[in-house]
Amino acid sequence: MTDVTRDMYDQYQMPNYSPAKIIPVRGEGSRVWDQDDRCYIDFAGGIAVTALGHAHPEVVSTLKRQADSLWHLSNVFTNEPALELARKLCEATFAERVFFANSGGEANEAAFKLARRYAFDHYGEDKHEIISFNDSFHGRTLFTVSVGGQPKYTYGFGPLPSGITHLPFNDVNALENAVTDKTCTIVVEPIQGEGGVRSCSTTFLKTARELCDAHNALLVFDEVQCGMGRTGSLYAYEQFGVTPDILTTAKALGCGFPIGAMLARADVAASLVVGTHGSTYGGNPLACAVASKVLDLINTPEVLNGVATRRQRIEDGLNEINSHYPMFNEVRGRGLLIGWVLEETFKGRSRDVLNAALDEGLFILVAGPDVVRIAPSLIVPDADIDEALVRLDRAVKKVFETS
Numbered sequence: 001m002t003d004v005t006r007d008m009y010d011q012y013q014m015p016n017y018s019p020a021k022i023i024p025v026r027g028e029g030s031r032v033w034d035q036d037d038r039c040y041i042d043f044a045g046g047i048a049v050t051a052l053g054h055a056h057p058e059v060v061s062t063l064k065r066q067a068d069s070l071w072h073l074s075n076v077f078t079n080e081p082a083l084e085l086a087r088k089l090c091e092a093t094f095a096e097r098v099f100f101a102n103s104g105g106e107a108n109e110a111a112f113k114l115a116r117r118y119a120f121d122h123y124g125e126d127k128h129e130i131i132s133f134n135d136s137f138h139g140r141t142l143f144t145v146s147v148g149g150q151p152k153y154t155y156g157f158g159p160l161p162s163g164i165t166h167l168p169f170n171d172v173n174a175l176e177n178a179v180t181d182k183t184c185t186i187v188v189e190p191i192q193g194e195g196g197v198r199s200c201s202t203t204f205l206k207t208a209r210e211l212c213d214a215h216n217a218l219l220v221f222d223e224v225q226c227g228m229g230r231t232g233s234l235y236a237y238e239q240f241g242v243t244p245d246i247l248t249t250a251k252a253l254g255c256g257f258p259i260g261a262m263l264a265r266a267d268v269a270a271s272l273v274v275g276t277h278g279s280t281y282g283g284n285p286l287a288c289a290v291a292s293k294v295l296d297l298i299n300t301p302e303v304l305n306g307v308a309t310r311r312q313r314i315e316d317g318l319n320e321i322n323s324h325y326p327m328f329n330e331v332r333g334r335g336l337l338i339g340w341v342l343e344e345t346f347k348g349r350s351r352d353v354l355n356a357a358l359d360e361g362l363f364i365l366v367a368g369p370d371v372v373r374i375a376p377s378l379i380v381p382d383a384d385i386d387e388a389l390v391r392l393d394r395a396v397k398k399v400f401e402t403s
């Protein structure tokens with residue numbers, strides 16, 4: 001037994017989170033157990049992170065092997081896992097160079113700094129303006145919340161970095177009117193995760209690409225949430241047929257072990273000369289060994305092709321639930337990044353659905369007050385999907401009947 005309780009959160013940790021009442025202690029595949037040994041099905045994946053579920057045997061053994069041999073060096077030395085992972089990421093994508101960080105926010109911080117530095121090196125300091133979109137999310141550092149399009153995350157933290165413009169999402173005209181020769185980068189999530197599980201239109205991304213080319217600006221795709229197999233291709237850009245100049249990846253890259261990476265073409269990466277940027281832990285052998293194994297496991301036809309069939313099974317189940325308790329008007333997003341959108345009269349109640357699901361033994365997510373978000377493991381078994389849908393049906397029924 002343990003004397004560790006949820007109350008200790010309020011006593012010892014800062015109040016910036018509001019964790020659930022239960023404390024998970026153990027996980028295996030798509031199942032998690034709490035302190036009382038109650039079993040939950042995990043359709044949240046730690047916010048689209050544990051793409052291979054919990055305690056994947058090959059990932060665990062890779063971590064243990066690396067822990068026994070070498071944890072940390074600093075970037076005074078390179079290390080074998082980092083070299084291997086960088087090669088794999090370059091071979092699997094458009095990229096020719098990789099920078100390692102420890103999180104999505106840090107990967108984006110590096111990307112925005114590189115975009116500015118590249119423009120500075122080639123075109124001078126006036127070319128520094130960043131274009132981004134409403135409701136976007138790029139992390140919690142001051143630069144990344146400033147580029148992000150959710151004012152609640154910058155409120156009270158000013159003065160903020162300047163030279164950043166936010167445009168309506170998916171608005172081709174607004175984008176065409178906003179880009180100038182002073183624009184150094186357009187930053188976009190091909191599928192907004194936190195902002196409501198909303199996909200860019202192909203036309204929008206193609207326009208962004210053309211405008212960047214016409215104005216010597218760099219196109220940055222933040223694939224921290226939608227990358228690493230989540231949509232059924234290794235990275236979402238492949239599905240849109242639009243290639244960025246810089247791509248950021250994290251979350252599922254380490255499947256729960258902290259790591260992020262910024263990928264770029266060699267001519268772009270060339271601006272990050274010795275001394276311009278760095279990280280104590282970025283590229284450490286432990287994180288890179290884990291991510292290297294995760295990449296090997298995810299970047300296979302079986303796992304990537306399995307995303308569409310699992311999506312279909314879940315989407316059919318959601319539509320079935322909605323036929324009994326009509327609360328939703330759309331299932332959106334791609335692959336296993338699923339947004340279930342509440343219809344007008346149920347708007348604002350996504351958190352009620354999340355709480356009811358937790359009571360029924362199911363972890364799900366929200367993406368704002370009006371969207372239920374589902375991001376299970378990419379290898380979640382059919383039996384767990386079916387049981388999750390039974391539990392979700394009971395949860396939705398409860399919310400439906402208490403309105």
Ligand SMILES: *Cc1c(COP(=O)(O)O)cnc(C)c1O
Binds near residue numbers: 105108140194
């Ligand atoms: C989660 C997320 C981030 C931030 O990643 P952290 O690891 O929390 O810093 C950035 N961009 C997107 C699209 C995300 O979903």
